[in-house]
Structures are given as C-alpha cells and as structure tokens.
Amino acid sequence: MASVTFAPDDRYNAFITTLSEAETGPGRLSGIPVAVKDNISTRGIPTTCASRILAGYIPPYDAHVVTLLKREGAAIVGKTNMDEFGMGTTTENSAFGPTLNPADPTRVPGGSSGGSAAAVASGMVRMALGTDTGGSIRCPAAFCGIVGLKPTYGRVSRYGLIAYANSLEQIGPMARSVEDISLLMEVLTTHDSRDSTTISCPYRHTPDPSVRGLKIGVPEEFFGEGVDPRVAAVVWEAVTRLEQQGAEIVTCRMPSMSFALAAYYVTCTSEASSNLARFDGVRYGPQADTRRPWHESFQDQRREGFGAEVRRRIMLGTFALSSGYYGKYYAKAQAARQQVRNDFVRLFRTVDVIAGPTMPTVAFRLGEKTDPLSMYLSDILTVPANLAGVPAISVPCGTSEGLPVGLQVIGQWFRDEKVIDVAAAYEQGASL
Amino acid sequence: MSDNSATQPASPGMAIDDEVIIGLEIHCQLDTRTKLFCGCSTDYRDDPPNTHVCPICLGLPGSLPRVNLKAVEFSLRVGKALNCGIAHEAEFARKNYFYPDLNKGFQITQYDKPIAVKGYLDIEGEDGEKRVRITRVHMEEDPGRLVHKGGADRPKYTLVDYNRAGIPLIEIVTEPDLRSPKEARRFLNKLRATLEYLGVFDSEKEGSLRVDANISIQPKGWFEREGKGKADRGRVEVKNISSYKGVEKALTFEITRQKNLIRRGQKLETATRHFVETRGVTTSSRSKEMEQDYRYFPEPDLRPLRVCDWAAEIMLPELPDARRARFMEQYCCSPIHARTLTGELKLAEFYEKVADIDTALAATWLADTLLGELNYRDMSIVVVPPEQFRELLELLKEGSVTDKTGVEVLRVLLDQLKETGSCEGPRACVDRLGLRVITATPTLAGEDPVVKAAKEAIAEQPQAVADYLAGRKEALNFLVGQVMKKTRGCAKPGDVNTVLANLLEEG
Amino acid sequence: MIEEKDIEHIAMLADIGITKEELPEFTGQFNEILDYFDILDQVEETGASEHELANVFREDEIEPSLPQDEVLANTRDAEDGFFRAPRVM
C-alpha cells in the first residue's frame, strides 16, 4: 500500500490530529491529501468533535464518506479543528484552542468547520470535508476565501457523522476550486442505505460555467439590516458580473427570514440536547466515576466534559422540549421551518437559483464576539438553506477591508449541480 | 362495561360497594431475527455480555438507526389481531432520560403517532365473555440489561450488557377495563396465545414479556361515571412484573395493601411501586420519582411509517377464538377442552398432531392429564415428543394399558424427559415395568392372576364379603380396589368386577 | 422572564451540573436569547409538515456484530465483558 507523507507547518492550528504517513491507493482521489473534520468518524483515528468529553475515543468504524474517500484512493492526512460539536461560528469553541484565519491570523476562520477551511486555504491540503448545520461549511469558506458546498439534505450519508442537529446537517466538500468541489461531490454522493434520510441521487456532472438565460433571485432580506454595506457592495458587484455573463437578476422577498434564525436555534438546540445525552463515560470517553451515584457522576461528566457554549445549547434545547414549552418553541419552530420551505418553493417557481452574501460581515477578530446572541445572529444568511434542506455554495467573490467575502448561491432540492455551475461561472468570470 | 350487582368483591374484606380497576401495559419482545434498528442477532440469551452489539445498538457517536421491516410487519399483525385501527402515519420519537441501560441517553419509541390504536380483545371475564379495550399499540427498542454489584463491604456499581439493547418491543396498553387479578391473568393468557398464533412472539424466552399494572380501588360505578384520570382515590402503578404468575400475585398483594389503607382511613397517594418477584410483594420506589419530563420529539434520523395499505394486505392466521370454535366443530371437543387446548399455540398444534387416534381420548389425556402433570413438574409442552404421546394414546386406545397404568407410564416418561431431555418409548416402558393389562380368563381358573388376586381379596376381607352378601352392593367397590392394588393397576376394572361378582355368587 | 431558579430547574432536567457561580451569567444570556425566540409567537401553525420520504426499511437479515474486545476497547473499566457504570440503586 502506497502512502503519503504529511508534515505540515500547522501554524493556524487547523488540525487536531495529523497522520505523518497516510495510506493512499488507486482511484479518482489517488495521492490527494484530504483533511476530515473531527466530527466525522474514522476507524482507528481519534475523533473528538473538539470536545474533552470524547478524549481518547477511537471509533471502531469509518463514516460512510470516509469509506468512500478511501475507496477512491484519497490520503486522509488529519482531523481538523472545529467548534465543539459544531456549535459555533468561529472555531474558537474548541477544547484544542482556536484556529486562525490564514487570510489574517488575527481573525477567526469562521466556523464550525474552521480547521478544514484553514487547512485548505493555507494549502496544507487540496481538499477537505466539512459539515454544515447552519452554515458551518459556507461561513468558514467565505471567511477564509475558499469554496464550500452544503449539499441537499439527504444527498450525502450522515452515517458516522457525530450528530449535532440531525435534521439540519450535511457533510460537504471544501476546496480552493469549484472543480475540486465537483470532484469530491462525485465521490461523496454514492448512496448509503444506513442513513434513512438519504435517497440515491449520485452526482455525475462536469461544471458548466454558462449562465446565459439563468434567472437569479436576489432576496431583499439578504441585503437588509445587519449586513455590512461594504460586504453587500462586494456581493452586488459579483451578482452584477453574473448578469453581465448573461444571467437575469430578479429581486424578490423572503418573508420567513424574520423568524428563520429563531426556528433554526430552537431546532438545533433541541436535537443537540438529545444527541449529546449519550456521553456518559460508560462506553467511551473519559471514564465515569463509578464510586459516585449515577446522576452525580453524569452531571460531573457533562460539566467537566462540555464547554460553555455546548452546555448553554443543551440547556436551551432541554428547555425548548420541556413540558409546557414544547408548543411555544419546538412546535412553532417546525411551523416556521415549513414556511421557510414554502418561501423557497414559491421563489423557485420563478428563479433557478437564489444569490446573496454568505455572511453579513467579514471574519471577526479573535475574541471579538463574546455575546452568544450576537454570535447567533451572524448565521442569519446561511440557516435558511439548512431549514429547507436545499443546496447552497459559498464561492469567493472579492474582498472587503482586505478580507475575503463569499457569494452564496442557493439552489433547488437535489439540484446541487446548478449551484456548482453558477459558482463555476462566477469563478471563471472573475479570473478573466 | 357493565359488571354490576352479581360480582363478588375481588378480595375478601373489601367493601361490597368498592371495585378494583386494573389497566395493563404489556411489553413483548417481537420474535424477529435481528434487532429493531440494526442487524445484530436477537438470539443472545446464552451468550457472553456485549457480543451481540454494533455501533448502532451500542449507541456509538455517528451511528444511525434503520427500521427492521419484519418488526413493522409483526406490529401490524398485532394491531390487526387486536382489532385496532392502523395509523395513517406512524412516527418514531425520542424519549429522553438518563440511565445506564440506555445506550444513547434516549429510547426510540412511538409517542403521539403509535402504529395502532383503539382496539379490543375478548376474554373470559368474571361474568362471562368480556371485551377489554386496547388503547394503543406502539413499537420501541428494549434497553440494555443492568446487573447491580457491590454491597456493604464494597462500593456499589452497575454492570451493563447491551446484548438486549435494541431488541424490538411492542407495548400494548389497555383501558382500565379489568376488574380482578384473575381477569388480568386471563387477559394476559389470551394476549400471549394471540401473539403466539400470530408467530410474532416466543413466550418460552426468558424476559420476553414484562408487565406494568395500574391499579386502584374505587367506589362501585365510579369508573363508569367518571372515566379515566379522575380517581378520587390514588392509583398505583406496579412496575417490573416479568412473569404471568407474577401479575396475579402482584395485583392480589397490591389490592390487599390498598384495601387495608382504605380501611384504616388513610389516603392512598398516586405512586409507582416495584414488584419483588422473589418475595411476592410490591415496594415503594425509593428513587426520587420526581416529575419525569421525557421531552419527546420526533426521531429526526427516521422517516414516518405509512403502512395502512400494507396492513390491509396482511392476512392473519387462525386466532385462538377461531381455533376454539373449530376444535368444537371438527373434533367435537367440549367447550372447556376446546378453550384449554387452544389457549396455547403449542398445545393446540400438539393436539392436532395426535387427535386422529381418538379425538375425545386425546383431548382428555392432553387437557386433563398431561397438562396437570406438566404443571406439577414446571415443564412445557414443547419438551414432549408428540410421537411418544401418540404411542401412549395408542396403548390406551387398544386397551393395552389401563387409565391408571397409563398415568403411571406418563409420569415415568415425563420424569425421564425432565432429567435427561429424552425418554424411552411408552411401549418399551410398559413392558419394562410389566404394566401391560391383564385380561382375566372367563373360566375363573386358579392360575389366572386376576382370579388369583380376587380369591385372595375375598379371603382377606370377610367383612366386605359379608356386607356384599347382605345386599350392600357398594362393598364390591372396596373389593375391586383391593384387587386393583394386588394387580398393580394392570387389571381392567370391568374384568375385576365380573370376576369378583362371579366368585361371590359361587360363594 | 426566566429567573435563576428556572435555570437551576432546567439544569437539573438536563443533568448538566451547573455551578452557583455560573447561574447569573446563564440566566442573563437565556433571557436575551428567549426574548429573541419570542418572534416565533408570530408564526402561524400551518399544520404538520409532511415528509415526502416514508417507509424506509431494512430486511430482517443478520449482519455481523462487533467482536467483544472492540466493543470494550474504548473503556478502561470493563468487568467480565460488561461495561461498568455508576450505581443507580
């Protein structure tokens, strides 16, 4: 078995685990170093979710996507840093310290797949896997100046992805070029019956950079309150360029944006509060203290094992599901979610894709965002795609204050090919 | 539900105008080959701990459940057999609580969208045929098994085995329609028979059925007036009953306990109690039984079940009531024999394997004799080879053994089965023990064993002879008994009668 | 308005082991976030959303289980093939 040597200068703290010798074989990804976010299970390689509560855990099995990467000969060279369990927008919430943004090391790389983004942006690897629950691929892609795709919900198997919010998240590709995104999608979309929420819809596509006659919807809400005007200007310029390439721009409305973020946070914290209940120190992770009674031991385990943001979200989710509040929070969030879907259905009757900024601002300074709510608010433009399950890509579209800005393109269900085409069109147009 | 006036109080000493209200929640393991959400084998009982587990049933991070088609089909069979409506859309939900037997910190079950609702099962109640309403039937996964270790000298801790985790369970909830522990037992027997007939349940497997019982004592007629949830006296939930016999015992104990409280004028609080099988008592749950909040929500990793059409296509096999009717018709079984013989699938099948010899003889020997002898030895019908029993029936039918020696042979064979798992042939057994029937020769010759025994008896019992000759014909029965004893039961009672009567006539 | 005692109750429900010192900060943040969530009150119930995908099943076919040593490889506290957990009785 051939192997790839990997000895990176990880000055951005992109990796939690690296493998100095990574196996590779024949296939479409033969010899290509690929980084995998550390919430994706890798047989024999520690998988931590950047949490103390999984210290020492070595999965006895590979996630489906890891099996697929290996089958195509990819060299899995390391596991990347992230916000603990994917809960964050900066990769600062990691038990292994923050990842720095290669575009400006005083800035965050975005999150939660910040390690994967930094590893790709710095050139340590050619491509990486991230996961996107509410923007966790697209946000760091935008902040670090690379391409990142959140596939349609149900297109890529989640088997082996350590769940944060099952109904929202997807594994997706991150790379420096749309072409590599497309290549990874071909590998990742092989069907897996072990994830009951997937359907078989293999991606077999060569990006087509022609946008002539394409209708691009631009929702007013994507340029509204909270969006930095300088970022908005850069993104408008990018949209205009697509227009010059032959696309038709249609401004539109997405009224459900007003409660999308609340619906998102209620849903993801509710699911997380249940998903994260299994870390009791009995089967894996730091050993529970068996001299203490069960509940006390369990509380200690969670207090010591989880960071502040994870505990906050577990408590929020517990509250949202608790008797007397389920109707006010969880049930309402599901109704809101349906309205987001309805908005997309309505818009896609007249447009092919929707475009806007990926993030309302450029990358924050390290330590800049301390208040949880203001941090949550920065996800406003990415969560609608997760709530509806539609594909969305972030492609670099220039800079503001010298920092990367991402153009987000959102497509229809299982039309990941279309958002990749539009991103390819922008990428090629920009390089002219 | 109108059992009024005639009902006896379920427990002596209870006020005549009180009645017992019982509702049951029954968990049954479905007899699939693999677990509910993974491909691990369900055949774990004799294997070491944690050898039937995988990332899914171990709840390893990242694993995802997959629904076993067979478990759904079995649940649909149960729903239909219990006359339930099948849900237009059923859905799995998470029941969140923290306990070491839960591999994921939640149990996947069904909450507001169970697979089947609103059915009934007819049973033989205290006052004849009775309809017990079924509230709902839902699917869920079994948790793991805990072993509690340690004691006074050592800190206590728990051992966990996840082999059982993920075994498909069906939970059947009844309305509080049962009025006595006996009715509860009959309901369970009928339910068990129904599940076995459906081919979805194996009652032979240890721990395959567990029962929680809700029980209260209310003024007569209260339930019909007020309905569920308005108890003016508290209601107790008895958990952890894991045997059929245990249900009747636990309920009887709990009724006595509640009755005593009521008699002393104490208030009965709504509470949860545990049944301690070994001691036959219920004990208060010590654990802080604080208001549990399970925070149910739809399982996001699974898709809904829309199975009405499928359910409609499922053909049910013959169920106990139908089989009972057929046994009465086809084999002319008495109603009591028919009920007994169809009360257990294995028994009914056993009967049909041997009934051709003589339907009445087989019914009597199976329902009355064999079952009693099996119960006495705590054995199950499944260990009895039908061919051997056939042979015994043949011996009886052809008159080669008497009823009395037939029982003796049966006992010998069952003891052999219990000890070694196999037994000799009934014919061989009869010959070995010299139990073949003795036929008396009509000549009254001295060498005939029956005649010899009769002569001995007459000589030894002058008083009985005198009584007989004085016209007290019942004295003959005593002499017959003496002769039977002397012939070790091998003589035919008819022959003995004739021989004795002739000898006595001859004087 | 959520008070510190509510947070304590939620922490107990969640078994999250909150400390006295953490209470005020968690309470403040909770209130801010829950105020924001109030916008959901404006959402009209549109009836249950229907999944398009239903009836996803697997056949009842046995697949290999993990070897016991792999099952227990992630705990340092196994006993006779069992996992060890704190006492519950």
Ligand SMILES: [Zn+2]
């Ligand atoms: Zn399993």
